[in-house]
Amino acid sequence: MKTILRRPLVRAALFAALLAAVVHAFCFFNLTYSGPSVMVSAGSAASAQTAAGQFAQPIYWRIRGSAASPLLVGAIACACIGLCAAAVVRLLDLRGLPAALTCAALAVNPHVTSVFASSLHTADALMLACALMCTASALAMRPPHRLCPLLAACLAAGALALDPTVFSLGAALVLMHVIACLLRGEPVRAIVRSAIVGALVLLAGAALFAAGHFVMLRRAGLSSSASLRMPRGGSLFGAWLYPAAQLFAPLTAYPPVQIAVHAALLLLALLALVLLMKRDARRGLAALLLALLMPLAVNLPVYSAAPAAQTSLSFALLDVLLVMLLSTLSLRIVKIASAALAVMTLGGVVFANQVYVKKNLEFHATLAAMTRVVARMEATTGFTPGATPTAIIGSLESGELSVQREGFERLSALEAARNNYAAVTPDDYTWYLWDIMGYPANIVGTYERDQLAAREDVAALPAFPAEGCTAMIDGTLVVKLSD
Amino acid sequence: MTQTTKRQLAYAVGFTLLFTLLSHGYRFLSLGYSGDAMLISQVGEEPFQIALGRFLQPVYWHIRGYIAAPLTVGLFTAAALAVSACIACHVLRLRRPLSIALLCGLMCANETLSTASAAYLQWLDVYAVSLMLCLLGVLLSRRYRLGWLLAPVPFALALALYQAYLPCAAVLLILALIGDLIDGDAPGRVFLRGVRAVASLLLGLLLYALMLRMVHGALGVTASQDYNGVGRVAALELSSLPGLIAGAYAMPLRFLFGVGEQPPMTWHIALLPAPLNIALALLTCALIAANLRRMKLPAALLTLLMCAVLPLAMNFVQVISEGIVSGLMIYAFFFTAALPLMLAERLAPVRLPGRCVCGAACALLALVLGIDIAASGQMSLKRDLEFTATTSAAARILDAAERTEGYVPGETPVLVHGLLSSSAIAVERPGFETIARHQGMRYTYAASYETAFNWYMDMAIAPNMNLLPAKTTPTDGQQRALDAMPAFPQPGFAAMCDGVLLVKLQ
Known part of the structure; x- marks a missing residue:
């Protein structure tokens, strides 16, 4: 046992998994379902997931179970974060402090917080996708066996089938591996060869994913709802700038510290590259160019049904890159940088837990509000629970009652923490009533709801909480939550 | 750092984390805001805390975050308690895992921290950090020759966070001095150390008063006259001092041993039954007597003197607060449980009767710990x-x-x-x-x-x-x-x- 625990990869995996488990524990022991995660039973959206290119998710639910139990989701997600950390540490051949900081960067970052805060029902699947992609990259570019790249391609395809947006994670890891090799002074031919293998594995994985997606769509008789979407930032320059700007975004409890630390680390990383150029001009220049390409690699266009997310796990690799570059400088600088990054991690821990508290409060607030809404529904003449078709127009979020909690304003920097109620979109109410409240609501489809919303008599109804916000119209109970 | 010290500190950290999890784990992983704790976000509360004399709290909130997230509070509390436990074990020279476990347990799970955790979550980590700073001051004054001149700084900082934890420093200093005497140090040297310790505490109070005046002056804040403020300290009359000191001295005895018909505190009833505390006190007396038999007369007299001063040391903050004391201000009452542990540790190698007393004391302390842990979970x-x-x-x-x-x-x-x-x-x-x-x-x-x-x-x-x-x-x-x-x-x-x-x- 002791021998196993001494292995760097095992230690990296355990450290990252334990850190993630401790930091995000509040989310795993409380009802923090919010936004899309009010659909507690993730398998309910199997068709939508298949159509969106996440066709491995319904298969995964059969193993995990459709209902997203927070503790189970947390345990699997933390194990996956540990796997990510081990794979990245192996791929980049990191040891000591840089390895520990990499683990911390992967366990505590805005992406992980955002996933747990808004997509708890699928968080383990999303983290599994990241873990598979990281493992695929490590197996492809640092293969313990020559057949490993083939396995890596399959793993990459599996990762994309769980979450197609992890492609940029794979691309960024290829780039980081090349930079790491350049910094270590490995032969150029070996670097080029492993980079080509890495890129080919990624492309092969993408091809397998595309084939699998096509087959699954045909089998299910669906059409794809996903398309290639622009990354955050819009233009090429904007896409390059966006992840770099995120380094300075106030997604922490200590925004000024984050800005100062990242600015200092960026300058030191630049100094490290300049020193490398002095020693070996060509290598240094190549490393500089690749490092400059990194923000673009972590923010590639995404194949998704939804617009690109605010953050991604690949963004956390920018911190890992800074650590990697700094580790070429003196040990004292590495230690100082490590202390600074540890403070930033602490800021991330505080921020994440504030977000989870807000989510839990939202959950209670939504329960209180929806209890009143259901009471109004039940008081409407002619309404029979489970039988009467019900159309919910608008949402609490855009209603009269929606107000930002006092003292929680700073959390709005994270898009996943902007809402004031757990159910955000009109579609969420179906899942909220069924999965959270266990209420047999016969909610009408989107088309019918939109038709009703366009009617003048519905437009004339007052919105909740005013009296008369519910009415029977042509046999359908209309509940108006907002104008 | 020797191998023994490393092991001692590792035990202290491990047991502290374990007992913190057992006693407060539920609270740190649940929403459970209630009463004062409903003030989830402390934005805008700065002037109030500064007026109360706790001017370092707003600074601390910048680190911990203005929103009191239970798990964040828990992590900060556990970290501060772990450091405090390490210092206490080191200063009292506890080596046996059982002694370390019991001390760490009683430092994490006692009625002060249990009520703070359940009803005043926002301040739980503030209390723990204040305790840590107080014990850090003790460590400084014990470890370095001129440490007693440095110690007032952490003492003053601790007071600026929350004023009721300085008695813990006084208790630990007294226990450490008793330990020195039992271990054979010359009474003269120990007495000198005691004088320096008192000077250090007084300098800490003076430094805090100066800092408070400067902060209030700079921010234009008036000291609060509220029941838990510092505004009335300046108006303390010398004629009322003897009565206040007598009251402060008697309070721990009244509270722990259930003396008198009326409960000594208005808002707080003792969690531990008085007979349990009396039994523990009797065993402590037996342990003191057993240790005194091995000491020379001057050392024995000095030991007795310091034991006699302990009740006042536990509760001198009541003099400052003009007789007011609450359940949140009595951590030092329970911290004094370190005394039987320290005495038992030093008696461990002796013959059977002494070992039985040690075992009984440890068993009683384990029972106390069990009651505290159970009550903490129920309160949360x-x-x-x-x-x-x-x-x-x-x-x-x-x-x-x-x-x-x-x-x-x-x-x-x-x-x-x-x-x-x-x-x-x-x-x-x-x-x-x-x-x-x-x-x-x-x-x-x-x-x-x-x-x-x-x-x-x-x-x-x-x-x-x-x-x-x-x-x-x-x-x-x-x-x-x-x-x-x-x-x-x-x-x-x-x-x-x-x-x-x-x-x-x-």
């Missing part, structure tokens, strides 16, 4: 249930408010009269009656009092309600309407009057 559960019950009651109150003709959410001023905790639906949960007698635990709803009701509405469920400030006096017309209205939960407990929505809870 009570607050969590209160939060859930309040959500349910608030939904009904809001429903009635929103259905009142003329009410516009966010615009109509709302005057809430009375408390949910005193309303017709307030009842103590069966089986929770004994817990309800501890500090901050007597309420049955999270929105326990007027201000807490507003905090609950603004921070917990945020229903866009324009609540008038707590304790707003109704106009004559509104008062007449309130008198005529039925109280919650009867129909008509919410009504419009002069453009204001009146909600009568009690």
Whole structure:
């Protein structure tokens, strides 16, 4: 046992998994379902997931179970974060402090917080996708066996089938591996060869994913709802700038510290590259160019049904890159940088837990509000629970009652923490009533709801909480939550 | 650092984390805000804390975060307690895992921290950091030759966070001096160390007073005259001092041993039964006697003198607060449990009767620890249930408010009269009656009092309600309407009057 625990990869995996488990524990022991995660039973959206290119998710639910139990989701997600950390540490051949900081960067970052805060029902699947992609990259570019790249391609395809947006994670890891090799002074031919293998594995994985997606769509008789979407930032320059700007975004409890630390680390990383150029001009220049390409690699266009997310796990690799570059400088600088990054991690821990508290409060607030809404529904003449078709127009979020909690304003920097109620979109109410409240609501489809919303008599109804916000119209109970 | 010290510190950290998890784990992983803890976000609270003399708290909030997230508070608390436990074990030279485990357990799970965790979550980590700074001062003064001149800095910083933990430093210093005497140090040298320790504590108080005056002067804040403020310290009359000192000396004895018919504290009843504390005190006396037999007369007399001073050292903060003491200010009462442990550790190698006494003392302390851990979990559960019950009651109150003709959410001023905790639906949960007698635990709803009701509405469920400030006096017309209205939960407990929505809870 002791021998196993001494292995760097095992230690990296355990450290990252334990850190993630401790930091995000509040989310795993409380009802923090919010936004899309009010659909507690993730398998309910199997068709939508298949159509969106996440066709491995319904298969995964059969193993995990459709209902997203927070503790189970947390345990699997933390194990996956540990796997990510081990794979990245192996791929980049990191040891000591840089390895520990990499683990911390992967366990505590805005992406992980955002996933747990808004997509708890699928968080383990999303983290599994990241873990598979990281493992695929490590197996492809640092293969313990020559057949490993083939396995890596399959793993990459599996990762994309769980979450197609992890492609940029794979691309960024290829780039980081090349930079790491350049910094270590490995032969150029070996670097080029492993980079080509890495890129080919990624492309092969993408091809397998595309084939699998096509087959699954045909089998299910669906059409794809996903398309290639622009990354955050819009233009090429904007896409390059966006992840770099995120380094300075106030997604922490200590925004000024984050800005100062990242600015200092960026300058030191630049100094490290300049020193490398002095020693070996060509290598240094190549490393500089690749490092400059990194923000673009972590923010590639995404194949998704939804617009690109605010953050991604690949963004956390920018911190890992800074650590990697700094580790070429003196040990004292590495230690100082490590202390600074540890403070930033602490800021991330505080921020994440504030977000989870807000989510839990939202959950209670939504329960209180929806209890009143259901009471109004039940008081409407002619309404029979489970039988009467019900159309919910608008949402609490855009209603009269929606107000930002006092003292929680700073959390709005994270898009996943902007809402004031757990159910955000009109579609969420179906899942909220069924999965959270266990209420047999016969909610009408989107088309019918939109038709009703366009009617003048519905437009004339007052919105909740005013009296008369519910009415029977042509046999359908209309509940108006907002104008 | 020697291998033994490393092992001692590793045990201390491990046991502290374990007992923190056992006693407060539920609280750190649940919402459970209630009473004072309903102030989830402390934005805007800075002037109040500065006026109370706790001017370092707003600085600390920048690190811990203004929103008191239970797990963050828990992590900071556990870290500070771990450091404190390491210092205490090191200063008292505890080596046996059992002694270390019991000391760490009693430092994490005692009624002060249990009530703080359940009812005053925002300040739990503040208390733990204050304790850590106090013990750090002790370590400095013990470890370095001129450390007693450096120690006032952490003492002053600890006072600037929360004033009631300095007695822990005094207790630890006295226990360490007793340990020195038992270990054979010359009484003269120990006495000199004692004088330096007292000077160090006094310098800490002086430094704090200077810093406080500067901060209040710079920010234009007046010291609070509230019951827990520092404003009245300056007005302390010399003639009242003997009485205050006598009261402070007697308080720990009255509290722990149940002396007198009336409970010594208004808001807090002792968690541990008095016979248990008496038995523990008797065993401690036996351990002292056993140790005294091995000492020379001057050392024995000095040891007895220091034991006699202990009750005052535990509670001298009561003199500063002009006789007021609460359940949150008595951590040092329980920290003194380190004395039997320290004495038992030094008696361990001797013959059978002594070992039996040591074993009995450790068994009693283990029982105390068990009671503390169980009570802590129950208190946290009570607050969590209160939060859930309040959500349910608030939904009904809001429903009635929103259905009142003329009410516009966010615009109509709302005057809430009375408390949910005193309303017709307030009842103590069966089986929770004994817990309800501890500090901050007597309420049955999270929105326990007027201000807490507003905090609950603004921070917990945020229903866009324009609540008038707590304790707003109704106009004559509104008062007449309130008198005529039925109280919650009867129909008509919410009504419009002069453009204001009146909600009568009690």
